[in-house]
Amino acid sequence: MTSLAHPVALESLDEVDLAAVPLRALNRALHALGPGSNHRHVRVLNPRGAHALAAGLDAEVTVEVHGNAGYYCAGMNSKATVIVHGSAGVGVAENMMSGFVHVTGDASQSAGATAHGGILRIDGNASARCGISMKGVDIVVKGSVGPMSAFMAQAGTLLVFGDAGEALGDSLYEARLYVRGGVASLGADCVEKPMEDRHLAEIHEKLAAAGLAGEVDVTSFRRYGSARALYHFHVDNASAY
Amino acid sequence: MCGIVGLFLKDPALEPELGRLLAAMLEVMTDRGPDSAGFAIYGDGSDDETKITVRLPAGTGSDCLRSALATTIGGPVALQRRGSHAVIRVPKDKVEAALAELPVLVPGVMVASVGSHMEVYKEVGLPKAVSAAFDLPAMRGTHGIGHTRMATESAVTTDGAHPYSTGPDQCLVHNGSLSNHNLVRRRLMREGIAFRTENDTEVAAGYLTWRLQAGDSLGAALEASLKDLDGFYTFVVGTETGFGVLRDPIACKPAVMAETDRYVAFGSEFRALTVLPGIETARVFEPEPATVYFWDRAA
Numbered sequence: 001m002t003s004l005a006h007p008v009a010l011e012s013l014d015e016v017d018l019a020a021v022p023l024r025a026l027n028r029a030l031h032a033l034g035p036g037s038n039h040r041h042v043r044v045l046n047p048r049g050a051h052a053l054a055a056g057l058d059a060e061v062t063v064e065v066h067g068n069a070g071y072y073c074a075g076m077n078s079k080a081t082v083i084v085h086g087s088a089g090v091g092v093a094e095n096m097m098s099g100f101v102h103v104t105g106d107a108s109q110s111a112g113a114t115a116h117g118g119i120l121r122i123d124g125n126a127s128a129r130c131g132i133s134m135k136g137v138d139i140v141v142k143g144s145v146g147p148m149s150a151f152m153a154q155a156g157t158l159l160v161f162g163d164a165g166e167a168l169g170d171s172l173y174e175a176r177l178y179v180r181g182g183v184a185s186l187g188a189d190c191v192e193k194p195m196e197d198r199h200l201a202e203i204h205e206k207l208a209a210a211g212l213a214g215e216v217d218v219t220s221f222r223r224y225g226s227a228r229a230l231y232h233f234h235v236d237n238a239s240a241y
Numbered sequence: 242m243c244g245i246v247g248l249f250l251k252d253p254a255l256e257p258e259l260g261r262l263l264a265a266m267l268e269v270m271t272d273r274g275p276d277s278a279g280f281a282i283y284g285d286g287s288d289d290e291t292k293i294t295v296r297l298p299a300g301t302g303s304d305c306l307r308s309a310l311a312t313t314i315g316g317p318v319a320l321q322r323r324g325s326h327a328v329i330r331v332p333k334d335k336v337e338a339a340l341a342e343l344p345v346l347v348p349g350v351m352v353a354s355v356g357s358h359m360e361v362y363k364e365v366g367l368p369k370a371v372s373a374a375f376d377l378p379a380m381r382g383t384h385g386i387g388h389t390r391m392a393t394e395s396a397v398t399t400d401g402a403h404p405y406s407t408g409p410d411q412c413l414v415h416n417g418s419l420s421n422h423n424l425v426r427r428r429l430m431r432e433g434i435a436f437r438t439e440n441d442t443e444v445a446a447g448y449l450t451w452r453l454q455a456g457d458s459l460g461a462a463l464e465a466s467l468k469d470l471d472g473f474y475t476f477v478v479g480t481e482t483g484f485g486v487l488r489d490p491i492a493c494k495p496a497v498m499a500e501t502d503r504y505v506a507f508g509s510e511f512r513a514l515t516v517l518p519g520i521e522t523a524r525v526f527e528p529e530p531a532t533v534y535f536w537d538r539a540a
Contacts, residue, residue, distance in 0.1 A: 090495060
């Protein structure tokens with residue numbers, strides 16, 4: 001491993017081959033990009049499932065990863081666009097603040113966990129706990145989401161073109177969940193709610209922002225949200241806690 | 242933590258490569274388990290002969306042991322040393338006698354596995370060193386599973402390393418921790434299952450052994466474990482014909498699979514699979530929680 005005291009200097013940030021350059025050298029160079037940076041586009045080759053790839057970015061830069069990323073890719077993202085041409089491991093875009101993260105393949109568990117803002121688009125499926133404790137992010141999954149998705153979700157929207165696994169929206173706060181396909185089961189305090197025009201408008205707006213306007217009929221979604229029965233402790237609900 | 246890898250070959254042309262590929266996968270999982278490592282390889286073997294893989298105490302003489310064992314069981318014995326372990330081949334009808342005699346002839350011997358095809362090796366140390374000690378890269382076979390350990394529930398010893406044998410040609414590796422292992426161990430001891438360590442995975446292995454002895458299929462035994470074992474786990478079990486995977490009902494521990502025309506592979510992380518040929522175009526997916534999967538060679 002390269003010594004932290006003597007990092008490998010990158011010859012160019014236009015294209016970085018992780019078969020030749022240590023991950024830390026890439027991430028350090030990406031972290032050094034400031035608001036005035038000229039770098040607008042970075043291609044990353046041979047990620048080979050590396051963890052924390054392009055995590056902690058805070059600049060208006062586009063990073064395209066060609067291959068499969070490991071855990072926490074684009075975690076804590078701010079302003080940046082990160083596109084993974086492949087699949088992403090656990091916790092893609094976890095705690096994202098703003099920006100756009102796009103996975104063309106599947107995402108593993110806890111995609112978009114605790115994310116405060118920005119857009120997370122997953123073209124394939126997302127596995128368990130997608131959007132767990134989300135706090136304002138908009139997540140669009142073109143495939144299906146696994147069990148316990150949107151667990152304790154607080155704010156933001158989760159749009160799922162396919163199906164949702166067991167216990168969708170368990171202990172949900174104010175996040176809005178829209179699912180086109182089947183829902184295996186709803187978690188505690190998550191209920192289906194009527195779809196109104198403002199919700200259809202919201203779906204359209206979110207799809208457009210994710211680059212998916214017109215991809216599916218907005219009226220084909222069903223809406224789920226919090227019954228707000230678990231907000232305050234009530235002894236009759238003790239068994240649900 | 243802990244790391245698990247598994248590789249099941251569909252293409253016989255890859256069989257000479259099994260050990261090399263498994264060793265490479267195991268080494269990538271060093272970050273998840275630097276304390277100890279182990280693996281089960283399903284290689285050559287015949288129906289008339291059984292392989293007993295043992296860990297011998299330092300200083301045990303191979304020739305001495307082989308001839309003493311042959312004399313006491315009254316049959317031919319072959320012995321091949323691999324590092325601290327040895328593979329002892331005995332006629333199938335002499336297995337019970339050999340297993341009874343071994344601890345008498347070699348006090349402190351650990352029987353790692355018994356089977357017609359399976360050999361289990363495990364040792365304390367970095368996965369790369371463990372692979373090298375047993376010359377894993379040179380091993381060939383049809384399938385294998387491996388484990389890198391980061392100890393949580395019990396001490397870092399060879400006995401605490403995985404895989405654990407659960408029966409002939411069958412073994413278990415585990416990522417996670419069981420919370421009710423003391424209770425289950427006490428119950429199993431009453432049922433006559435013996436334990437060598439305080440390790441939680443040994444309890445899971447003992448549980449499967451107990452269910453199998455009671456007549457369960459391996460699939461049924463794994464299903465039953467969902468009810469009786471409490472905690473976090475991804476289990477991978479090696480069998481004579483393939484391997485099985487089970488994750489706990491909330492899928493607490495990671496698991497990723499890749500399938501091509503040539504193999505089915507398991508890894509705790511995708512990184513472990515990147516050493517495989519054709520991984521770029523493999524079908525990559527995650528096993529569902531609380532669902533028993535098997536990949537088997539057609540009988």
